[in-house]
Amino acid sequence: MKKLKRKKLNGGAVVNENGSATREPECGKKQKLAEIQQALIRDPVDIETLRRAAATKGGLLTDELRRKVWPKLLNINVYDLPHKPGRDVRENHKDYNQVVLDVRRSMKRFPKGMPATERAALQEQLIDMILEILKRNPQLHYYQGYHDVAVTLLLVVGERMAIAMLDKLSNYHLRDFMDPTMDSTKHILNYLMPILEQVDLELHDFMIRAEVGTIFALSWLITWYGHVLPEFKHTLRLYDFFLASHPLMPIYLAATIVLHREKKVKQTECDMAMVHHLLSQIPQDLPYELLIGQAQELFEQYPPSLLAKRAALQSCKSLSISTFQAFQRSTLHQRPDCVLQRLTKAQGSTTSSHAVQHTGLEAALPGERGQLWGKGNRMVKMAVWGLSATLGAAVLAVAQTAMEWGPEVLLQLF
Amino acid sequence: MAESGSSLELSSSLTSSTLPPPRTRIFKIIVIGDSGVGKTCLTYRFCAGKFPEKTEATIGVDFRERLVEIDGETIKIQLWDTAGQERFRKSMVQHYYRNVHAVVFVYDMTNAASFRSLPAWIEECKQHALGTEVPRILVGNKCDLQDSIQVGTDVAQQFADAHSMPLFETSAKNPNSQGDGNCRNSDHVEAIFMTVAHKLKSQKPLVLSQPPEGSGGTINLSRGRDDGGDGARSWSCSSC
Numbered sequence: 071m072k073k074l075k076r077k078k079l080n081g082g083a084v085v086n087e088n089g090s091a092t093r094e095p096e097c098g099k100k101q102k103l104a105e106i107q108q109a110l111i112r113d114p115v116d117i118e119t120l121r122r123a124a125a126t127k128g129g130l131l132t133d134e135l136r137r138k139v140w141p142k143l144l145n146i147n148v149y150d151l152p153h154k155p156g157r158d159v160r161e162n163h164k165d166y167n168q169v170v171l172d173v174r175r176s177m178k179r180f181p182k183g184m185p186a187t188e189r190a191a192l193q194e195q196l197i198d199m200i201l202e203i204l205k206r207n208p209q210l211h212y213y214q215g216y217h218d219v220a221v222t223l224l225l226v227v228g229e230r231m232a233i234a235m236l237d238k239l240s241n242y243h244l245r246d247f248m249d250p251t252m253d254s255t256k257h258i259l260n261y262l263m264p265i266l267e268q269v270d271l272e273l274h275d276f277m278i279r280a281e282v283g284t285i286f287a288l289s290w291l292i293t294w295y296g297h298v299l300p301e302f303k304h305t306l307r308l309y310d311f312f313l314a315s316h317p318l319m320p321i322y323l324a325a326t327i328v329l330h331r332e333k334k335v336k337q338t339e340c341d342m343a344m345v346h347h348l349l350s351q352i353p354q355d356l357p358y359e360l361l362i363g364q365a366q367e368l369f370e371q372y373p374p375s376l377l378a379k380r381a382a383l384q385s386c387k388s389l390s391i392s393t394f395q396a397f398q399r400s401t402l403h404q405r406p407d408c409v410l411q412r413l414t415k416a417q418g419s420t421t422s423s424h425a426v427q428h429t430g431l432e433a434a435l436p437g438e439r440g441q442l443w444g445k446g447n448r449m450v451k452m453a454v455w456g457l458s459a460t461l462g463a464a465v466l467a468v469a470q471t472a473m474e475w476g477p478e479v480l481l482q483l484f
Numbered sequence: 485m486a487e488s489g490s491s492l493e494l495s496s497s498l499t500s501s502t503l504p505p506p507r508t509r510i511f512k513i514i515v516i517g518d519s520g521v522g523k524t525c526l527t528y529r530f531c532a533g534k535f536p537e538k539t540e541a542t543i544g545v546d547f548r549e550r551l552v553e554i555d556g557e558t559i560k561i562q563l564w565d566t567a568g569q570e571r572f573r574k575s576m577v578q579h580y581y582r583n584v585h586a587v588v589f590v591y592d593m594t595n596a597a598s599f600r601s602l603p604a605w606i607e608e609c610k611q612h613a614l615g616t617e618v619p620r621i622l623v624g625n626k627c628d629l630q631d632s633i634q635v636g637t638d639v640a641q642q643f644a645d646a647h648s649m650p651l652f653e654t655s656a657k658n659p660n661s662q663g664d665g666n667c668r669n670s671d672h673v674e675a676i677f678m679t680v681a682h683k684l685k686s687q688k689p690l691v692l693s694q695p696p697e698g699s700g701g702t703i704n705l706s707r708g709r710d711d712g713g714d715g716a717r718s719w720s721c722s723s724c
Binding site for chain 2: 168171172175176177178211213214215217250251252253255256283285286288289292293297343346347350
């Protein structure tokens, strides 16, 4: 009944392209550091190694490395970042009041010793940053908790790169949470109970009897645990993991947390309020490395497609899930930073604020895409790129792959 | 951690024993209202017995509870603190409306929009089959910010009367952070929830004898309506 508990945790596991895990002997911190450095200068960038490093013990180790690796995980050219938002970003946005309200009261997210003035300045940046993304992407809707994701990025990578990352995340991993309603979010939460059912039927049935629902895990999911973890270093560790994983991984981690507390849950009164309360409190001393490994094992053993089938989850309208493979592939052809820097400079384009909206080609295509993202036929644009880019061959290769994925994927890419 | 998190604040201050007797009655109260009106502050204050240092946006639903003794009976009061943003209320919070015994509507006296949202919140309750037989109270929060009041007591009282609810004006702010450290508004927050609890216990109008010490402070716990009208369905509390 409790397969997971019986299984030994492997020392380190990696997420491969499809988000499943493979075994890998644990390596020392120094070796890992060297591996990450090597992966970063490979051409194209060794994204597999970076993903593995982000998921295995210790994650990406330091903020300095995070600043280098996080953009790669999201296929962002750090030499072509969006501008700081202008003053007009605060004008006329329906979510302005809500964003300001949530950001100004989110004190806990900032380091304890930080001077109030510095924190206040960062909070203002945070407001601009969120509104910038919302203005650029009218299809996206703000939710309370989005600011917890934004602040985590801002504190590590600074304003401009945080905007680029948040834009990408919002269009992929967080996309479902940003629909006009939270129906898609509910759908994602619905994967939780089927995982538990596979691993510990007794616990699953107990929770069903208690009618506890899954809202206790809502803030975990939509903030990637940023809202609930008291220690920032743990949040960062999880962000490393999630940035390198399938968008449903936060749900698998939620399952491991519930399973980890299985005894406590079963000892609780079988009542919605009591179980909800117990579960919504994240213990201070969670063994994160262990749970991350278990989440990967669960993902491998019970991938989303299998769960959807077994649990008869309604056919999935999840954009995060349906675009994930294309997203993953788009990260495969990135140039290392030294090359990117040269190319970006050579193209004289360090300013395209639109660039980060578009997946797939931008890393291989430093150039005039800002202007190209105008109106007109997408196919024509692609052809123009192919001809004008210095990296024509690479572009065509990517474009060809895109064609193979079919028109839906293509539309999402452009 | 004197923060609002969502720790279980089981207070036994009013009972001699921390263990509830086997058949403790539970009163479930849901607290709703716009984002930022102070729902988390109010519920934390009542359950933890102190004011939170700072509160953050509530995502989904937080749960707090406390044991109180009313007329010799120990009762567990469960407060469901909800997210204010509309998208949460539409698809996430419904689950928690079930089996609720009472509803506390909160608005921010310094924010007229939060007052104008009240009909929507009342409608929300109706949709979840919470009729007028379920005790409801209206709480205007942040009455300490006298210079920025946008919702006058008269208007609020009219609205409360029209919906047969008692009105409370209070502040969940830490009184120590203000000039008058003796204003004891904490007792008023206490009074709000105790009034609901008494109402639930008796399902009759009652007068709560919470001592309004230092009532010269900035906090008003307004009178409930006592002027007849459709008094049969209305119920009120008077503490000052």
